[in-house]
Amino acid sequence: MNVDEIKCPHCGQWSNWTSKIEETCPHCGEHLDPGRFHYAEEQKVIYARNRKDGFMVIKGDDDPIIKILKEIVNWVRWTTFYGISVIYIVIAVMVILYGLVMI
Numbered sequence: 001m002n003v004d005e006i007k008c009p010h011c012g013q014w015s016n017w018t019s020k021i022e023e024t025c026p027h028c029g030e031h032l033d034p035g036r037f038h039y040a041e042e043q044k045v046i047y048a049r050n051r052k053d054g055f056m057v058i059k060g061d062d063d064p065i066i067k068i069l070k071e072i073v074n075w076v077r078w079t080t081f082y083g084i085s086v087i088y089i090v091i092a093v094m095v096i097l098y099g100l101v102m103i
Contacts, residue, residue, distance in 0.1 A: 002018065003017070003018055004016075004017050004019070006033070008030065008032060009030075009034065010028050010030040011025060011030070013028070021036050021037050043060060047060065055073060055074050056070040056073045057070075058074075
C-alpha cells in the first residue's frame with residue numbers, strides 16, 4: 001500500500017493519505033480530497049437516478065458510444081411515452097368539446 005502525505009484543506013495539518021476517496025483527516029475529521037469525494041457522491045446519485053428512471057441503465061464504465069446509444073434509447077422511450085399521453089389528452093379534449101357542442 002502506497003502512503004503519501006497530504007495537507008488537509010480545512011485545518012492545514014499534514015496527514016498520511018492512501019489516495020482513497022472517503023479518507024478523512026485524523027485531526028479535524030473532514031475529507032482530505034473534498035472535490036473527489038463530492039464528485040463520487042454525485043456519480044452515485046446520477047447512477048441511482050438512471051437505474052431507477054432509465055430503460056437502459058447507463059454504467060460509469062460503459063464505452064462512450066454505448067452511453068450515447070443508451071441515452072438515445074432512453075430518450076426515445078420517454079418521448080414515446082409522453083407523445084402517446086399527449087395524443088390521449090387531445091382526444092379526450094376533443095370528445096369533451098364535441099359533447100358540449102352537441103348539447
